[in-house]
Amino acid sequence: MIILGLTGSIGMGKSTAAAMLRRLGCPVHDADATVHRLYAKGGKAVALVQALFPDVVQNGAVDRSALAACVLGKPDALKRLEAVVHPLTRADADAFLKRCARRRVPVVVMDIPLLFETKGERRVDAVAVVSAPPWLQRQRVLARPGMTPDKLANILARQVPDRVKRRRADFVVPTGLGRYLTLSLLRRIVLALKNRRGHVWSPARKA
Incomplete structure (x- = not known):
C-alpha cells in the first residue's frame, strides 16, 4: 500500500485536489475533517481543549473561532493545543490506514494541511504539493467569510512557504491553470504510484 501525503498552503486548492483523488x-x-469531529459535541477533544481554554467550549462543542482567537499569534498556546489534538488525529489516521490495508487498497491519500510543519513526510511514501500563484492564493483566501489580511498573515507565518514545499515535494500539482x-x-x-512498493506501511505490518 502506497501512502501519498497531500498538502499545500492555505488557499492553494488542496480540498479540490482531494475530491479529485477520491x-x-x-x-x-x-485531517481537518477529523479535527472537526474531535471538536464537535461528544468529540474526544472537547474536554481536553476545555481544560486548556475554558471559554472556547459552547453547548458541548469547541467554538473554532473562539479557539483561533486564543492561539493565533501565540506560539505557546498553539503548542499546548497541538499536544492535545495531534495524538488524537494520528490515532484516527492509523485506524483509517488499517482499514485500507485490510481492503488491500493500492494507493491511499493523507490530506494533511501542515504535513511538513509536523514532519508528516516521515509517515508517507510520497508527497504531492498543490500550488497556485500568490495573487490567486490571496484572492481565494480573502473571499472566505470572516477572513482578513491580518488573519491570513498569521496563518501564513506558521506555514512552511510554498516555494519550500514545492522544493521538498515528490510531485507538484498546479491548481491555477484549470x-x-x-x-x-x-x-x-496515481498511476505512477500504483507501480511502486510502499515502505511506510509494509505488508508485514499488522493491520
Missing part, C-alpha cells in the same frame, strides 16, 4: 478511486483521510489539467496530473500521479 474520484480517481483513492480513499482520502482528511481543473482539467489538475485532474490529469493527479491521474498520472
Whole structure:
C-alpha cells in the first residue's frame, strides 16, 4: 500500500485536489475533517481543549473561532493545543490506514494541511504539493467569510512557504491553470504510484 501525503498552503486548492483523488478511486483521510469531529459535541477533544481554554467550549462543542482567537499569534498556546489534538488525529489516521490495508487498497491519500510543519513526510511514501500563484492564493483566501489580511498573515507565518514545499515535494500539482489539467496530473500521479512498493506501511505490518 502506497501512502501519498497531500498538502499545500492555505488557499492553494488542496480540498479540490482531494475530491479529485477520491474520484480517481483513492480513499482520502482528511485531517481537518477529523479535527472537526474531535471538536464537535461528544468529540474526544472537547474536554481536553476545555481544560486548556475554558471559554472556547459552547453547548458541548469547541467554538473554532473562539479557539483561533486564543492561539493565533501565540506560539505557546498553539503548542499546548497541538499536544492535545495531534495524538488524537494520528490515532484516527492509523485506524483509517488499517482499514485500507485490510481492503488491500493500492494507493491511499493523507490530506494533511501542515504535513511538513509536523514532519508528516516521515509517515508517507510520497508527497504531492498543490500550488497556485500568490495573487490567486490571496484572492481565494480573502473571499472566505470572516477572513482578513491580518488573519491570513498569521496563518501564513506558521506555514512552511510554498516555494519550500514545492522544493521538498515528490510531485507538484498546479491548481491555477484549470481543473482539467489538475485532474490529469493527479491521474498520472496515481498511476505512477500504483507501480511502486510502499515502505511506510509494509505488508508485514499488522493491520
